[in-house]
Amino acid sequence: MSSTVQTVAHTVRVRSVTLGDGPVLVVAGAGGSPDGDRADGGPGPAGADVRWLAPRPGRAAAELAAARAGRDVPVLAEPATDADLPAVAAGADGVVVGAAWARDPARLAAAARLGLPVVLQRPPGADLAEWLELAARCAGAAGVALCEPGEGTAGEPPAADLGLAAAARERSGLPVLAAPGTRLAAATVAAGMDGLWLPAGAGEAEAAAAREAATLVGALLRPQSPATLASARGAIDRVDAALAVLLERRAALAGTVQRLKPVGGFAGRDAERERRLVAAMARRAPRLGEARLAPIMNAVIEAGLRLSEDAPAAGPRPRG
Numbered sequence: 001m002s003s004t005v006q007t008v009a010h011t012v013r014v015r016s017v018t019l020g021d022g023p024v025l026v027v028a029g030a031g032g033s034p035d036g037d038r039a040d041g042g043p044g045p046a047g048a049d050v051r052w053l054a055p056r057p058g059r060a061a062a063e064l065a066a067a068r069a070g071r072d073v074p075v076l077a078e079p080a081t082d083a084d085l086p087a088v089a090a091g092a093d094g095v096v097v098g099a100a101w102a103r104d105p106a107r108l109a110a111a112a113r114l115g116l117p118v119v120l121q122r123p124p125g126a127d128l129a130e131w132l133e134l135a136a137r138c139a140g141a142a143g144v145a146l147c148e149p150g151e152g153t154a155g156e157p158p159a160a161d162l163g164l165a166a167a168a169r170e171r172s173g174l175p176v177l178a179a180p181g182t183r184l185a186a187a188t189v190a191a192g193m194d195g196l197w198l199p200a201g202a203g204e205a206e207a208a209a210a211r212e213a214a215t216l217v218g219a220l221l222r223p224q225s226p227a228t229l230a231s232a233r234g235a236i237d238r239v240d241a242a243l244a245v246l247l248e249r250r251a252a253l254a255g256t257v258q259r260l261k262p263v264g265g266f267a268g269r270d271a272e273r274e275r276r277l278v279a280a281m282a283r284r285a286p287r288l289g290e291a292r293l294a295p296i297m298n299a300v301i302e303a304g305l306r307l308s309e310d311a312p313a314a315g316p317r318p319r320g
């Protein structure tokens with residue numbers, strides 16, 4: 001593939017996206033069993049930042065081409081056989097070394113030599129030392145990212161060992177993807193993971209939950225240092241998304257307070273309470289400080305009071 005693939009320290013560039021710096025990426029597609037579910041080039045869930053394809057033996061070229069058709073999303077490919085490597089090199093933006101390949105030194109080396117970024121899954125039962133030792137053997141790769149697939153429970157998609165994945169990230173400095181299963185998207189982002197890996201079979205709802213966790217939890221917990229206008233605006237958009245959720249929640253709570261106070265609304269405004277909440281916020285936002293926060297919070301408070309007058313029933317009813 002003629003796509004640009006480059007590595008910056010601790011980040012791995014996969015065509016148009018970067019793992020390890022910037023937003024948490026949603027990676028969706030194949031895998032999920034020790035051998036990797038071999039999938040066709042179907043569309044995968046909408047909203048994924050990266051596709052993960054496990055082409056069937058001998059069909060890598062055709063299935064990669066089908067996966068690319070109509071969607072400008074970077075594609076990772078998990079080869080089935082050694083004979084598929086040239087097609088992967090030609091048609092994928094990164095190569096996945098799945099559990100079935102990771103412990104085969106010749107195959108690991110051959111995958112790394114393709115010159116693509118490598119996504120190295122932790123083989124079943126591998127401890128941190130073994131996983132990082134395998135990563136160190138990826139000479140020639142255009143960067144290495146780790147993927148923590150977790151162990152499956154009966155009837156459930158696998159969920160990552162987040163403690164192990166976080167330790168791998170800290171120890172190696174490499175970006176790490178981890179499988180959130182059906183319930184741990186927010187926890188996976190909070191654990192510092194750089195990508196959420198949704199194995200084959202994940203539907204639109206799981207992809208949407210992953211995207212939401214990447215946006216909201218990422219905005220709160222993931223430091224960003226964007227270098228381009230587009231990436232800086234993307235980071236602002238994520239922070240604004242989190243702010244919107246919090247503002248809506250705050251307005252509902254303020255509405256509850258209005259119904260609980262002896263005198264609610266603008267008539268019951270409490271200047272001392274407002275001053276104290278601004279001072280408390282300034283301790284978490286020292287660069288903005290009280291003087292800049294005060295007018296912001298005044299606008300927020302007044303919007304809440306107006307909402308409680310316009311739509312008094314919209315908030316939750318106080319209990320007891």
Ligand SMILES: O=C(O)C(=O)C[C@]1(C(=O)O)C=C[C@@H](O)C=C1
Pocket residue numbers: 254257258261268269270271273274300301304305
């Ligand atoms: O805490 C209260 O008394 C409220 O009515 C809530 C609230 C707010 O939105 O935080 C709104 C108006 C008051 O002047 C102070 C604070």
